Amino acid sequence: DQQVKQNSPSLSVQEGRISILNCDYTNSMFDYFLWYKKYPAEGPTFLISISSIKDKNEDGRFTVFLNKSAKHLSLHIVPSQPGDSAVYFCAAGGGTSYGKLTFGQGTILTVHP
């Protein structure tokens, strides 16, 4: 079963507008969540994380929101830039998984100039 799901395979936005990437999870034992960004032919790079004790974490243009009751998190990028075009993965960890992360399928973000 897919414990972490990114239901949108792709998202296209205009430069300067907001990008919102969504992620749903089913395992209530997850207690921390991360977003990674991946360019072609490179490894994923860490973007931002959030603990389950928070509902928002902000780092520059990137904000992650967590809705525990809905088991949903989202990544907001404001303003979007062409260099943000990449694949974005959400990941979750916690409970008995010790350090192991479960990843979503990824969302391809394209930011048009």
Next chain:
Amino acid sequence: NAGVTQTPKFQVLKTGQSMTLQCAQDMNHNSMYWYRQDPGMGLRLIYYSASEGTTDKGEVPNGYNVSRLNKREFSLRLESAAPSQTSVYFCASSASRGSEQFFGPGTRLTVL
């Protein structure tokens, strides 16, 4: 600091051949991980090592073995490669549970 390094970058194997993917990190991290990435599947954990001397299975361990050679190095071995193991393999490391994982650049493996 090189971070996480992986060798080789590319490899083509024939069905039944064996090979070892190498991974090393210079961040003094305790935990190391091997993932595979397939289209539409995200990253799936193959094996992980919580600390030097320990290894454990992840989500998709069949057909693979691992060795945590020392704190720096974590290798992944395919004993008898199959076409289903065609994938991009990523190694990662983290300082501790709950901290972010740092990824290597990946190895693109094709099994014919």
